[in-house]
Amino acid sequence: MIGIGIIGYGYWGPNLARCATEAGGCRVVSIADQSPAARARASVRYGSVDVVEDWKTLVADPRVDAVIIATPTRIHFDLALAALKAGKHVLVEKPMAATSREASILIEEAEKRGLILMVDHTFVYTGAVQKIKELVVAGVIGDCYYYDSTRINLGLFQRDVNVIWDLAVHDLAILDFALGISPIAVSATGAGHIKGSPENMAHITFYLDGGATAHLNVNWLAPVKIRRTLIGGSRRMIVYDDVEPSEKVKVYDRGVDHDGDVENSEQREDVYRMLLNYRMGDVWTPQLPVKEALLSEIEHFVECIGQRMSPLTSGASGLRVVTMLEAASQSLRQRGHPVELTGMRQAS
Amino acid sequence: MIGIGIIGYGYWGPNLARCATEAGGCRVVSIADQSPAARARASVRYGSVDVVEDWKTLVADPRVDAVIIATPTRIHFDLALAALKAGKHVLVEKPMAATSREASILIEEAEKRGLILMVDHTFVYTGAVQKIKELVVAGVIGDCYYYDSTRINLGLFQRDVNVIWDLAVHDLAILDFALGISPIAVSATGAGHIKGSPENMAHITFYLDGGATAHLNVNWLAPVKIRRTLIGGSRRMIVYDDVEPSEKVKVYDRGVDHDGDVENSEQREDVYRMLLNYRMGDVWTPQLPVKEALLSEIEHFVECIGQRMSPLTSGASGLRVVTMLEAASQSLRQRGHPVELTGMRQAS
Amino acid sequence: MIGIGIIGYGYWGPNLARCATEAGGCRVVSIADQSPAARARASVRYGSVDVVEDWKTLVADPRVDAVIIATPTRIHFDLALAALKAGKHVLVEKPMAATSREASILIEEAEKRGLILMVDHTFVYTGAVQKIKELVVAGVIGDCYYYDSTRINLGLFQRDVNVIWDLAVHDLAILDFALGISPIAVSATGAGHIKGSPENMAHITFYLDGGATAHLNVNWLAPVKIRRTLIGGSRRMIVYDDVEPSEKVKVYDRGVDHDGDVENSEQREDVYRMLLNYRMGDVWTPQLPVKEALLSEIEHFVECIGQRMSPLTSGASGLRVVTMLEAASQSLRQRGHPVELTGMRQAS
Amino acid sequence: MIGIGIIGYGYWGPNLARCATEAGGCRVVSIADQSPAARARASVRYGSVDVVEDWKTLVADPRVDAVIIATPTRIHFDLALAALKAGKHVLVEKPMAATSREASILIEEAEKRGLILMVDHTFVYTGAVQKIKELVVAGVIGDCYYYDSTRINLGLFQRDVNVIWDLAVHDLAILDFALGISPIAVSATGAGHIKGSPENMAHITFYLDGGATAHLNVNWLAPVKIRRTLIGGSRRMIVYDDVEPSEKVKVYDRGVDHDGDVENSEQREDVYRMLLNYRMGDVWTPQLPVKEALLSEIEHFVECIGQRMSPLTSGASGLRVVTMLEAASQSLRQRGHPVELTGMRQAS
Structure with missing residues (x-):
């Protein structure tokens, strides 16, 4: 005991x-x-x-x-x-x-x-994130194209840390666990609207190993609560909406299949023709375990x-997350100037 | 005639x-x-x-x-x-x-x-945007803190322009008309996921005159269609959801009133105490004209x-929008490196 | 031609x-x-x-x-x-x-x-109703328990027919086609709120052959537009929401499996114990054809x-629907007094 | 103490x-x-x-x-x-x-x-119902036309009472408190789908004093949880959605103004002409107190x-509610046959 x-x-x-x-x-x-x-x-x-x-x-x-x-x-x-x-x-x-x-x-x-x-x-211990990791590992989404998260509400302003350290930290932990991919650079912008408070709003783009990107939109001064993450993949896409009471994770069999048309098409109306290559399939909402x-x-x-x-x-994942937070804050102070992140992860 | x-x-x-x-x-x-x-x-x-x-x-x-x-x-x-x-x-x-x-x-x-x-x-000619301009001009939202827009769907990829020129152009036109504020710098990030196609995803932050910011999230490769803009102000906040069939514009009497507590509070639990200064008021959904x-x-x-x-x-508004598109594309190619925008607007 | x-x-x-x-x-x-x-x-x-x-x-x-x-x-x-x-x-x-x-x-x-x-x-010719029929015929929902539809909005009042003949007719056509089951009795209630107009609100229950029921809630004087039908079955349940732009039909792998506990359980807390027999499975949203x-x-x-x-x-389906409309109107005039419907369908 | x-x-x-x-x-x-x-x-x-x-x-x-x-x-x-x-x-x-x-x-x-x-x-002690009563008493909705409630989910089946006694009781308590009107008759239909269990689904119409009606849709065997009540009035209408995390009560300035056209109009296209008399005004969402x-x-x-x-x-309100439950159950056993309710309320 x-x-x-x-x-x-x-x-x-x-x-x-x-x-x-x-x-x-x-x-x-x-x-x-x-x-x-x-x-x-x-x-x-x-x-x-x-x-x-x-x-x-x-x-x-x-x-x-x-x-x-x-x-x-x-x-x-x-x-x-x-x-x-x-x-x-x-x-x-x-x-x-x-x-x-x-x-x-x-x-x-x-x-x-x-x-x-x-x-x-x-x-990381929610049924939703565990399911997302499972789907990613099983190849359900294919190659990961992007992670795009909105995490905003009218929240508790903090004094000692800005909104990145309070809210973006959640997404970085999810990214680190579920996608297991390494950031190579970050560009972050943001603003503080309340005098004497740290930044309460930020938009952060991580360039990830292998061409994917992760974007985080965090805000303590939003009129509505949104907790929604899109994960785009070459085969399928996921929408993870944590505000939904029960249907939190949805898997969309949607995307665009590029069988060469994009490059070769010489038609003037190619943009409409290409529609034929869009894939609009079923949506699947896995039931998630309810344990806290x-x-x-x-x-x-x-x-x-x-x-x-x-x-x-x-601790190692904690360090990776803190390193990303530091780099994001540094870029934020420079109005989006990209900051390199190297050697963060030897092996996933 | x-x-x-x-x-x-x-x-x-x-x-x-x-x-x-x-x-x-x-x-x-x-x-x-x-x-x-x-x-x-x-x-x-x-x-x-x-x-x-x-x-x-x-x-x-x-x-x-x-x-x-x-x-x-x-x-x-x-x-x-x-x-x-x-x-x-x-x-x-x-x-x-x-x-x-x-x-x-x-x-x-x-x-x-x-x-x-x-x-x-x-x-600019929709009932929703006309109403938003009316609210802004009438001082309903107070000082504008931010404009934060998500404009994504599984869309028609274009060949000659990237997603910024196709989708962000709408937000820039709305910004130019409804808020009438001048950008001073821009940081943009993005990625192209389909070989041979231009960037299909971008996140763009404009730093505006007077401290406000505008962020645009545009994406041709999203599983769901979202058209939602948050406008945060010192007095009230607006949510403009263009996918909603009828209740497109909502005005939230919400925000945070900072009566000095943020700076002076010495309590360890200030973060909870501050909750008292949050304003959570009514929501109002104006009826919009239905003319096309x-x-x-x-x-x-x-x-x-x-x-x-x-x-x-x-034409002048068209030029301002194109200038912003150019600057955003330039920053996008430099992974978010901020690009200055000066003298864009002599008079609003 | x-x-x-x-x-x-x-x-x-x-x-x-x-x-x-x-x-x-x-x-x-x-x-x-x-x-x-x-x-x-x-x-x-x-x-x-x-x-x-x-x-x-x-x-x-x-x-x-x-x-x-x-x-x-x-x-x-x-x-x-x-x-x-x-x-x-x-x-x-x-x-x-x-x-x-x-x-x-x-x-x-x-x-x-x-x-x-x-x-x-x-x-009957929508992708949604065609899909529902396909699911019913394939046994996906099992035995049909109920059809429960809400079809309300602030609608065009009509002069020569009441709301049942205008709105419930849609549900009866869907019922006739997709479920192919025969009503044996009907109880309907309703009210007219605008002087000189026919009833603008009605609630109709059809008792169907085999123990199932169908309920229709129709209303011309509702503040919001709702077009939602629940179809409960022994194996799965369907939610058909026609207001949804794309995810109109959802199939829920949910229900209650009754393995005798209900009758035999002698525990005082049986109501909580029974929770174990609830089935909360995945949700599946089939992609529908988009043809008008x-x-x-x-x-x-x-x-x-x-x-x-x-x-x-x-014409035969048209007659069955009109017969149901007549019986419902008759019950409506009698404050829900049940009206028998016999011999409506020789063969489905 | x-x-x-x-x-x-x-x-x-x-x-x-x-x-x-x-x-x-x-x-x-x-x-x-x-x-x-x-x-x-x-x-x-x-x-x-x-x-x-x-x-x-x-x-x-x-x-x-x-x-x-x-x-x-x-x-x-x-x-x-x-x-x-x-x-x-x-x-x-x-x-x-x-x-x-x-x-x-x-x-x-x-x-x-x-x-x-x-x-x-x-x-009765929720902020939402207190607000509704306040709106009704203040004349905001005008004359009450109807109360129409849907209270369904995949719920705990009970052994000793049917779904009416478990779920409809909530609506009857709200009706008794917020509208303060007296039922004069009731017609109820329903069904039990699980062998050995009482009715798990019911639809109940109360005819109220003064011409209004109240309808309750209750169901223990629904795939989704819905808690939504529409209250239609001559001046405005209310939607009370208890599943909504924050915007539970909305007041719609919508309805139809009948300035004689309905009766007098002789035009063949009166149905379109009448559209002019529809009122589609703003929506207002009052902020509710959050106390449990x-x-x-x-x-x-x-x-x-x-x-x-x-x-x-x-106790008197409890008695009125039980009396309504008894009458509804009696009608349910008779397939909707209306049951009179008299002298239920001497004074509201």
Whole structure:
């Protein structure tokens, strides 16, 4: 039975605590939060769990085998490093760290000590993303042409990170897991509309290995909530709409078959003639499992600890995502000037 | 009664012919098309109209007072210039010309001869875009923060222009008309997935005068048809969904009011506290007139000829749009490298 | 080449004329309408067609082999009977006649003379309804449990018929064709909200042979347009949404498998336990052909004339539909009191 | 501080317990359930609450001032009566009782003892239904023409009640509260498709005082979840879609204005002419409060106890709803034969 300690009981912490309670193979033994109000909420909810002010108390607690960190990004590094140094396994909130350098140090520390280091890329554990990966791996979409995501709403503005670090991080985690392709350059644009706040809107294009592209549209200041990703392939295309209550993933047997007409056609009306080569086939909506992603993720963390297995969302994936976030932010500051990304992934 | 000649009876020409027939104050006297099949279709449909092979015959026809040009973009310039030189008013398909230089020459020629030169930016004449302009001018949205448009479908690939010149042109015409703001730089990315075809997918960010941005997502290779534009403002936000059969324009009384909290708040949980400053008000869907846009446009053309009035979509607006298309294409070839746009608009 | 005469050039007539012009194997030779304005519209549009005031002129025209009747329902019988007696094939607008007695006489007359008598149940010729029939026949849905249709909008109030005769007629034609099952009783309720108008809202339940039911919700005074039919089966269920631009027919692999639990379960919480027997499978959206239904229908009419073949929507189907309309209207007047329907269908 | 006891911790009980914990002015002191599993769940969740097997223990507990009953309908009466006789206030799950006679006895008992008797018609406490009532009362929709509701999904089949008692009860509670109109007759049809189960599908029309009608379409065996109600009025119409995450209530300024044309028009083309009298105005989507309905309801219960105030969903409303359910079930067994409902409401 793995003993779990949770640092941070603000917005996301209560969800982690609930899932860690429900998950098999582990139990929550301690929760730390600086805020008295947060501690009061935790105490009422979990009568039998130690609720402490200082995270150092939690990290020092010998009953704690693994630490889950759900604090603002800027202190992920300090907490995770301390926990690893105390011999604890770590599951850290996304984004893994504030810089790729920090992420690298954490990976090294975990490896040195033989500890599990995992990043909470929750979407990777959803039935939808698991299904998309399955479809991609099975060749259902063929060659991947593009990933085009819109992730916008009237959201919580954050102070210490811009919208890229808050919302685009989800897409980068999905890309890293489901498509397993390596970015080679990025161009990002964006703007901040609220004085004193970081950028609340950004559009980011990643040029991927092999000619594909990924585009992310993220926005904290949109009137409607949209969570929709298009994945275009040579054989089929996927629409993943996370706002849909049940039909989240649709597979379209649509595309254009180019049997030479494009280049050879000399007719003046070729544009209409070409219509004949468009493929407009059926749509298929696979039924998805309904298990809560966060619960699956915690159970995976516990299993990885037990089996000394590398998690699906390991420190290495966390580092790749942070590296992409850094490059995107750099391009954003230069109005879309492309930034190279090299050597990010040795092997997928 | 203005005599109208139409050059090009392929994809769009029949719509122009139909509307020019229905519109008051004008009549179609001649249609020219190189293709025998197109001429046959025109003859069956319009028994009493001259249907000719050579556009020069049409331009030389003394009954023709005004020429409508609905041919591939690459020959817009030659045809329009010849028509103007023959003393005809001209309504030319979008985009106005293949280069800004060509567009400038046409404007000059029309001005010199006192002829009306108008560009078929059809969307400007829709009830939806007219309503949006009305809302913007009336201050309903406040300061414009952003324009964010998705215009994608499984579309007709074109050979001589990329997707920007085919689809983004609509948004640029809407931007030019409804927001009346001047771009100062552009960053565009994109890709071509079909060998031998131009780019079929692009994402374009325009940095606008005054801090606003405009983003266009255009794609010929999408599994679903989306035509949705978000316009974010300091007071309200608009969602314009052109695929909706009746509720195309919605005005959201939503946003974030920043009364200093963002900067001053020192609380650790400020992110939740700030929620209090979010404004989530009513939504209002104005009823739109149902008149066909193209018919309104043709009637406007005829009225401008009669009154020697500058059209809403004059040659000058056509030039501004072509200039933006050129700059976007240039940035696209450089993977998002920003391209400056200066002195585009003297007065809105 | 079948010569076609069209009586009535009001709302639907122009569509019939257009499709009869496009269809192979026939040509429109005459159009009759009492209204000078309608005749003017027809003349402008069809220069080479005789446009006459008196339908008797059209029926007497020896070039007319077949007559299409698109007039108010109350005169269908007189016109169709006169046309048949003049030896013309007849395609009559829905509903076929104002009473089942009239419909029977027309069938008899056509049979006696060996003429084709067909009813314009347009929906039967749509790709969607053809696909639904195909799915039903192939056993994809299993036993049919129910047909539940909502067909409402802010529609044209009619003077001579209530909403059942205007809107429910479509569903009855679809039911008759696609499910091929026989009603045994009907209960209908409804109301008229506009003084001097017939009922503009009705809800009709048909009890069908074999235990299935069909329910129709029709309304001329609804704020939104809905055209959605659910077909529940023992194996799968269909949702047919005619307002959807492209994904009109969806097949749901959903239902409940009753392996005895319902009856035997003695647990107090059986209601939750039973959840295990629910089937929530994939959704499949077949691509549908895009050919215009009315054009297919006219071509079918012409083919039936040429081959002396019984049409899919023969006089007999028209009679069955009118019989159901009569019974529903009778029940409606009695506030839902059930009305028996017997011997409606000898053989499907 | 009102002491609350909750009988039944199956499907709905946990929600009641959670809200009674969060609500001000009361605290949960005891939970009773026969099932050991349910008791175990309650104990884990509420460490400090007495969890007992026998409801009689709970009712006898002197700390319990008010009892909330969340058990199968068939035992509502016994439990509620016992609680009232023990001097406890009662909040009982919908439907209030299995028969109108039972409901009447409960009302009498509560009145005799001066106790609050309230029915859990949860929808009445939603922001959406509160807004609808507000709009109706303010005359925004004018005279009510109809209420037309579709409430279907692939739902939990129940053993002891048919779908009317499970789903239509919601609409009847809304009707009773928001429209405050009295039914005079009902016609209901339906079917059971699963052997051994009660009817899982029903269509019910209530004829209301003053000429309006209410129709309810309820179904446990539908492939998709629909929760949509149309309310047609002489001035405006409402669409209430409870599946919509945020825009649940829309007010349509649409209808038909009948200025005598319908009766007097003698033109043959009156049907098109009448189009001019259709009103197609704006749509307005009021923002709704987001407070959880059940929490508001519990707080209302507590307030009613404190103030000896009659609840919005009093025993009397529960009785009216049960009476309508009984009449609908009676008509259902007779294939739609209308059943009279008289003297149901003395004063709204």
